[in-house]
Amino acid sequence: MSFAWKAAGISYxxxxxxxxxxxxxxxxxxxxxxxxxxxxxGLKFAKWESGKQGELKPIDSAMGNVSV
Amino acid sequence: xxxxxxxxxxxxxxxxxxxxxxxxxxxxxxxxxxSVRSIAKITKSMKMIASTKMTRAQKTMExxxxxxxxxxxLFTNADTxxxxxxxxxxxxxxxxxxxxxxxxxxxxxxxxxxxxxxxNSQVVVLGDKAKAQLSRTIRNNIRLSFNQIGKxxxxxxxxxxxADTILNEKIEFDQAIIVYNYFKSVISYEADTIPVFSESxxxxxxxxxxxxxxxxxxxxxHEFALANSIYWGLAEGHASEMASKRSAMENATKNAGEMxxxxxxxxxxxxxxxxxxxxxxxxxxxxxx
Numbered sequence: 001m002s003f004a005w006k007a008a009g010i011s012y013x014x015x016x017x018x019x020x021x022x023x024x025x026x027x028x029x030x031x032x033x034x035x036x037x038x039x040x041x042g043l044k045f046a047k048w049e050s051g052k053q054g055e056l057k058p059i060d061s062a063m064g065n066v067s068v
Numbered sequence: 069x070x071x072x073x074x075x076x077x078x079x080x081x082x083x084x085x086x087x088x089x090x091x092x093x094x095x096x097x098x099x100x101x102x103s104v105r106s107i108a109k110i111t112k113s114m115k116m117i118a119s120t121k122m123t124r125a126q127k128t129m130e131x132x133x134x135x136x137x138x139x140x141x142l143f144t145n146a147d148t149x150x151x152x153x154x155x156x157x158x159x160x161x162x163x164x165x166x167x168x169x170x171x172x173x174x175x176x177x178x179x180x181x182x183x184x185x186x187x188n189s190q191v192v193v194l195g196d197k198a199k200a201q202l203s204r205t206i207r208n209n210i211r212l213s214f215n216q217i218g219k220x221x222x223x224x225x226x227x228x229x230x231a232d233t234i235l236n237e238k239i240e241f242d243q244a245i246i247v248y249n250y251f252k253s254v255i256s257y258e259a260d261t262i263p264v265f266s267e268s269x270x271x272x273x274x275x276x277x278x279x280x281x282x283x284x285x286x287x288x289x290h291e292f293a294l295a296n297s298i299y300w301g302l303a304e305g306h307a308s309e310m311a312s313k314r315s316a317m318e319n320a321t322k323n324a325g326e327m328x329x330x331x332x333x334x335x336x337x338x339x340x341x342x343x344x345x346x347x348x349x350x351x352x353x354x355x356x357x
Binding site: 041051 | 203207208210211212213214215216217223224225226228229230231232233235236237284287288291292295
């Protein structure tokens, strides 16, 4: 059983987040505004190499973080 | 007359000296009183804000607990055990904000203890305060750090973003331990851990045959287990932090109140001493005429 989103390179978490966003956008005006607040995240992360912190980058919630 | 004047002169110089000292002290005390009063106002309002945030955080925490405990129930029922030689990933849940008591130290101490037991564990830090503490002792174990955490009640979206970033970094681990502050009550919290096992460790569980699992699903379960457990850790950590901040600010306000009382007494005593010495001057001056 292979998953279409797996073949497209999206993780399960990313897939569920995209589906949830679609459901939130489909709600009626009032409920949608409340639900969309749950979709926001402004986290930043930094990679560490041998005790040194790298650059702070925001997490891109649209397509996820592709490790460079 | 000659006998009296030197006494008057001495008394005057002494009281003039005392007057100067008292006035300077009085002004200092007044300044101090003003600043302590404004600090007391600030800590009182911080306590109010923290207690409203705490009630909101507690509601989220109750929900997160039901989700998270079903996750750990799966691992308990499947009798999953970590292997001795397995690699560990430690996820330390903290926040960016200070003035909240011993929250960050508690979680950093627990993480350091885990690293001492398994020196080649990798660490992911959530929150700048814990990052500062951990980078003093175990900086070589840190792989990722996150910030902008703790500003609002945590959402599952945040937990997913964190889990996704960790998985994208291709950090290999047999077991992940989420170190967070368990909310025991409004006045107490305790550092605790949530285990998350990898697919290979889970498939070697004692009771694995009780479940009908297709292999492809195990990876999804692993991702979901990580996000779910991180969400639980974030929610509990946030609730503990707000509770601790509330009690820290309450103590600060109480201490400021005590300082204000003591300073007011000293100020009044000083003021009365100045008035008394002025009266003495006037009386002795009048009697010399």
